[in-house]
Amino acid sequence: MLLTITTTHQPATDLGFLLHKNPARTQTFPLSFGKAHVFYPEAAPERCTAALMLDINPLELVRGHRSYKAETLENYVNDRAYAASSFLSVAMAEVFSSAMNGKCKDRPLLVGTALPLKAMITPLPCRGGDALLRRLFEPLGYTVSAVQHPLDEVFPDWGESLYHTVILEAALPLSQFLTHLYVLIPVLDNDKHYWVGDDEVEKLLRRGEGWLASHPERDLIVSRYLKRRKGLETIALAALLAEDAEDIDTVQAEHADEEAEVEKKISLNEQRMQAVVEAVRSSGATRVLDVGCGEGKLIAVLLKEKQIEKIVGLDVSHRALEIAGSRLHLETMPEKQRERILLMQGSLTYRDKRLAGYDAAAAVEVIEHLDLSRLAAFERVLFEFAAPQTVVITTPNREYNAKFETLSAGKFRHKDHRFEWTRTEFGAWAMNVAARFEYDVRFEPIGDSDESLGAPTQMAVFAKRTKNFSPSSTVSTAPTEISTEV
Numbered sequence: 001m002l003l004t005i006t007t008t009h010q011p012a013t014d015l016g017f018l019l020h021k022n023p024a025r026t027q028t029f030p031l032s033f034g035k036a037h038v039f040y041p042e043a044a045p046e047r048c049t050a051a052l053m054l055d056i057n058p059l060e061l062v063r064g065h066r067s068y069k070a071e072t073l074e075n076y077v078n079d080r081a082y083a084a085s086s087f088l089s090v091a092m093a094e095v096f097s098s099a100m101n102g103k104c105k106d107r108p109l110l111v112g113t114a115l116p117l118k119a120m121i122t123p124l125p126c127r128g129g130d131a132l133l134r135r136l137f138e139p140l141g142y143t144v145s146a147v148q149h150p151l152d153e154v155f156p157d158w159g160e161s162l163y164h165t166v167i168l169e170a171a172l173p174l175s176q177f178l179t180h181l182y183v184l185i186p187v188l189d190n191d192k193h194y195w196v197g198d199d200e201v202e203k204l205l206r207r208g209e210g211w212l213a214s215h216p217e218r219d220l221i222v223s224r225y226l227k228r229r230k231g232l233e234t235i236a237l238a239a240l241l242a243e244d245a246e247d248i249d250t251v252q253a254e255h256a257d258e259e260a261e262v263e264k265k266i267s268l269n270e271q272r273m274q275a276v277v278e279a280v281r282s283s284g285a286t287r288v289l290d291v292g293c294g295e296g297k298l299i300a301v302l303l304k305e306k307q308i309e310k311i312v313g314l315d316v317s318h319r320a321l322e323i324a325g326s327r328l329h330l331e332t333m334p335e336k337q338r339e340r341i342l343l344m345q346g347s348l349t350y351r352d353k354r355l356a357g358y359d360a361a362a363a364v365e366v367i368e369h370l371d372l373s374r375l376a377a378f379e380r381v382l383f384e385f386a387a388p389q390t391v392v393i394t395t396p397n398r399e400y401n402a403k404f405e406t407l408s409a410g411k412f413r414h415k416d417h418r419f420e421w422t423r424t425e426f427g428a429w430a431m432n433v434a435a436r437f438e439y440d441v442r443f444e445p446i447g448d449s450d451e452s453l454g455a456p457t458q459m460a461v462f463a464k465r466t467k468n469f470s471p472s473s474t475v476s477t478a479p480t481e482i483s484t485e486v
């Protein structure tokens, strides 16, 4: 992987003094896990670029670390040798240590000077996507741009990968610039790293001095950097809070703004959950599937419903399920409560026997994450094979996007959305599905409705038409009368 740092400060070749690396030479530094090469692709008075290329030996990783003793294939087949991660941070700290610590005998005045700097990092795994990348760097004054790379250029249908080429620009002293990268690259990568010891708290506090305490994503940065080691996290946060106390007024003001922003979101999200729970509750369901359950928001609300005996959350993302498990406190939940929940990994576009035998299924903000070409498979999996009496589906109403000021025309609300539908499009799809799989369907808007654009979220509630329909009966959806056909 490659990190380049460019400046247009004049003379730009002063970068060589600040980094303590001569632009005329290529240098190689041995590291415990491979080699770091430093060279300058350009070194002119107007513009100078230093490159740090990391050449990781994957076998060193396997041999060199305790936690790698287990002979699993993942130890040998992984992206650690190719992706920017904590190894890049370790290399930076070793190779650019004087620059990071703000030491430069030759150009002492430049050490504290804000220089126009630009970093390019590739490939950087961004867990949390472009949005998190921005939330991490923009509050520190960076201009961020990123290109996401496909999983495989030959098979564009496979979609996007985690890997980005990221460009970060800011006018900052070089030591601060490098320090931000040092802390935030592993935060974005958020994968295994091998150097979390007790002194990591001390390192984080030292590297985060002056910026981390008041960073709006402070808690996430600390948690990811310390790899969710609770004990360490608590120590670090306590220290950061103490540091932050001096600046409490600014932080309070910032938090109030954030809260307003969050509340806007919460209210739509809460309204959505309430509407879905209401539809499930009034169907009389006791066994409920939450397909594409993500981090378990709906499950948390469904748990409060006494009528519901069993809730199964299914998601394709192992990570999302892990988060769901910890948000729901599954580990410490009383046994009776715990037995009501089952989280399982699976894909909604493959027939799955485990989904049979439930009264209701909810797919909240999920269909728009599926490729249109896979939607037909999803329809069969849910309506033909799982075939619960009630299916509740929510999805954004694209017409309403015009009301989101921050959303440019033609853009979707989320990077991972494959499509967003107007009310007519969703209506047509839902009615077609209902007709083919013998359901009735009704529609409900969720959130504050605009007269001409409709509501931000649209919901369809499907009820299976009863097979043994008796002409004398006016009730067509009593759940006990219906046999699940799987």
Ligand code: SAH
Pocket (backbone or CB within 6 Å): 291, 292, 293, 294, 295, 296, 297, 298, 314, 315, 316, 317, 320, 346, 347, 348, 349, 363, 364, 365, 366, 369, 370
């Ligand atoms: N229902 C949740 C999450 C919505 S985000 C909520 O409202 O908060 C969409 C979720 O669908 C993600 O968690 C994603 O991992 C999941 N997903 C996307 N494609 C899927 C598939 N093919 N099978 C199962 N889950 C999928």
